[in-house]
Amino acid sequence: MQKGAIRVQTENIFPIIKKFLYSDHEIFIRELVSNAVDATQKLKTLASAGEFNGELGDLSIEVSVDKEKKTITIADHGIGMTGEEVDKYINQVAFSGAEEFLKKYKGQENGTNIIGHFGLGFYSSFMVSSKVEIFSRSWKPDAEAVRWECDGSPEYTIETTEKAERGTSIVMHINEESEEFLEDGRIRNILEKFCKFLPIPIKFEGNQINNTSPAWTKKPSDLTNEDYQNFYKELYPFAEAPLFWIHLNVDYPFNLTGILYFPKITKSYELQKDKINLYSNQVYVTDEVKDIVPEFLMLLHGVIDSPDIPLNVSRSYLQGDPNVKKINGYITRKVADKLDEIFRNDRKSFEEKWDSIGLFVKYGMMTDDKFLEKANKFIVLEDVDGGQFYTLQEYRDAASALQTNKDNKLVILYATNPVQQDSYIQAAKAKGYKVIKMETLVDAAFINNMEMKWENTAFTRVDADIADNLIDKNENDTTVLSKEQEGALKELFTSQVTQPNIKVELKGLTADAQPVIVTRPEFMRRMKDMAAMGGGAMNW
Numbered sequence: 001m002q003k004g005a006i007r008v009q010t011e012n013i014f015p016i017i018k019k020f021l022y023s024d025h026e027i028f029i030r031e032l033v034s035n036a037v038d039a040t041q042k043l044k045t046l047a048s049a050g051e052f053n054g055e056l057g058d059l060s061i062e063v064s065v066d067k068e069k070k071t072i073t074i075a076d077h078g079i080g081m082t083g084e085e086v087d088k089y090i091n092q093v094a095f096s097g098a099e100e101f102l103k104k105y106k107g108q109e110n111g112t113n114i115i116g117h118f119g120l121g122f123y124s125s126f127m128v129s130s131k132v133e134i135f136s137r138s139w140k141p142d143a144e145a146v147r148w149e150c151d152g153s154p155e156y157t158i159e160t161t162e163k164a165e166r167g168t169s170i171v172m173h174i175n176e177e178s179e180e181f182l183e184d185g186r187i188r189n190i191l192e193k194f195c196k197f198l199p200i201p202i203k204f205e206g207n208q209i210n211n212t213s214p215a216w217t218k219k220p221s222d223l224t225n226e227d228y229q230n231f232y233k234e235l236y237p238f239a240e241a242p243l244f245w246i247h248l249n250v251d252y253p254f255n256l257t258g259i260l261y262f263p264k265i266t267k268s269y270e271l272q273k274d275k276i277n278l279y280s281n282q283v284y285v286t287d288e289v290k291d292i293v294p295e296f297l298m299l300l301h302g303v304i305d306s307p308d309i310p311l312n313v314s315r316s317y318l319q320g321d322p323n324v325k326k327i328n329g330y331i332t333r334k335v336a337d338k339l340d341e342i343f344r345n346d347r348k349s350f351e352e353k354w355d356s357i358g359l360f361v362k363y364g365m366m367t368d369d370k371f372l373e374k375a376n377k378f379i380v381l382e383d384v385d386g387g388q389f390y391t392l393q394e395y396r397d398a399a400s401a402l403q404t405n406k407d408n409k410l411v412i413l414y415a416t417n418p419v420q421q422d423s424y425i426q427a428a429k430a431k432g433y434k435v436i437k438m439e440t441l442v443d444a445a446f447i448n449n450m451e452m453k454w455e456n457t458a459f460t461r462v463d464a465d466i467a468d469n470l471i472d473k474n475e476n477d478t479t480v481l482s483k484e485q486e487g488a489l490k491e492l493f494t495s496q497v498t499q500p501n502i503k504v505e506l507k508g509l510t511a512d513a514q515p516v517i518v519t520r521p522e523f524m525r526r527m528k529d530m531a532a533m534g535g536g537a538m539n540w
């Protein structure tokens with residue numbers, strides 16, 4: 001038996017490891033299972049290179065809990081380690097890695113600012129253990145099995161041992177404060193969270209818990225619509241079927257795969273963020289994808305997997321990372337291209353989905369100029385009667401002859417509440433105007449934003465005082481009332497209006513619409529709409 005002391009450079013890191021990431025102790029499972037996966041994949045690589053010619057055998061990784069002994073064991077059949085390798089990789093490399101990691105994040109021990117917490121590695125086992133043992137036998141012919149043991153002080157022991165099978169078993173003796181990890185179901189839940197899509201079979205209590213080849217790792221040409229739908233169900237067993245999806249797949253200038261799903265948004269749908277999971281080489285990292293995914297797409301569902309997103313860095317660092325910026329731009333472009341494709345290939349289905357996708361499109365147009373540029377071609381405006389949709393160009397073509405204001409701008413007439421505003425709508429229609437629906441939460445802000453971004457275009461609500469002052473083609477209209485009747489009627493309505501700034505007019509309306517019109521200055525109404533929306537800020 002050989003004893004040694006791990007070369008501690010700064011100070012004893014073990015107390016810090018124990019304290020570190022207090023709320024996220026469960027990541028030790030991810031770190032150790034990832035190591036087991038790495039070791040197994042290395043063996044497979046050696047085998048395919050012809051360097052390893054033995055039996056691969058069952059390569060499953062087995063995770064087990066012994067409640068009586070208070071241990072958790074992770075056993076693999078990967079490349080294993082010789083005594084020298086344990087000394088090199090565990091006592092030196094892994095240790096200095098953990099040391100460096102902690103040095104970098106001291107002062108942030110609660111870890112909330114660190115993405116994914118990757119990098120603590122093997123030594124994360126000491127967050128939950130009073131003692132850790134490694135039993136390992138290398139794949140190398142004639143290698144002797146070794147046992148390493150460390151009780152959380154810098155001293156360790158290493159000795160030869162008996163171990164029949166190739167590979168490594170890590171035995172963690174769970175400390176008192178961490179006994180919750182021995183409880184029924186706890187480890188299974190953690191495995192399901194972090195290891196559900198790892199590429200090597202992971203077994204717990206004899207059952208495999210992971211899908212080793214999830215849809216996003218496959219070629220889009222090898223997948224059917226049903227495969228995508230099934231994968232969605234695997235991710236969100238209780239969700240309604242998604243509307244459509246985008247398979248992301250790029251290897252330059254960064255590596256990224258994934259599938260983003262557009263959920264169906266119904267009136268009762270609760271907008272939920274954090275439905276996109278970030279993976280790194282099929283290892284779950286986090287569901288906080290802010291900065292990586294553009295904000296207007298945060299309501300999408302699905303998975304993105306990129307080894308090029310730095311994971312042991314703080315949030316503020318992530319924001320400035322050039323790869324992260326590129327990834328954000330790439331996702332925006334792919335989503336715009338997909339929408340454009342559906343619009344061009346199957347406009348009917350695009351229009352049918354507009355209730356759900358309109359929200360994303362409008363918010364994207366407001367917040368991202370590159371997206372705006374593409375979306376200008378496929379945004380649709382729904383006629384107030386429903387069912388008929390105009391592109392911006394189509395609306396322009398259909399309406400510009402009549403609906404031009406004195407600044408020679410196209411005026412888009414819209415209704416926010418078609419039932420309440422029906423008399424105005426009928427009046428506008430009688431004049432040949434096109435009225436569209438703008439009744440969703442995002443519309444008030446969208447209108448204000450597009451007036452700035454769309455050249456030569458203004459919006460006017462159908463009941464605004466200027467709505468009937470467009471180029472008037474109906475000057476010969478006569479009301480059905482006499483002058484006296486008109487005067488009496490006007491007086492009656494005026495006397496009922498208590499708010500200032502409200503104007504009552506009698507107009508040459510057609511016989512099937514009411515002859516009285518009560519309007520409100522457009523700017524006042526907008527102020528009110530914006531206030532109702534919280535000052536124009538988007539609150540999902």
Ligand code: ADP
Nearest residue numbers: 035036039080081089090094120121122123168
């Ligand atoms: P990293 O995985 O980033 O290299 P770790 O601290 O997790 O850092 O592990 C350090 C090293 O220990 C690994 O690179 C590997 O060489 C070795 N190691 C850890 N676990 C195993 C294992 N189950 N089988 C073989 N080698 C392992």
Ligand code: MG
Nearest residue numbers: 031035121122
């Ligand atoms: Mg590791």
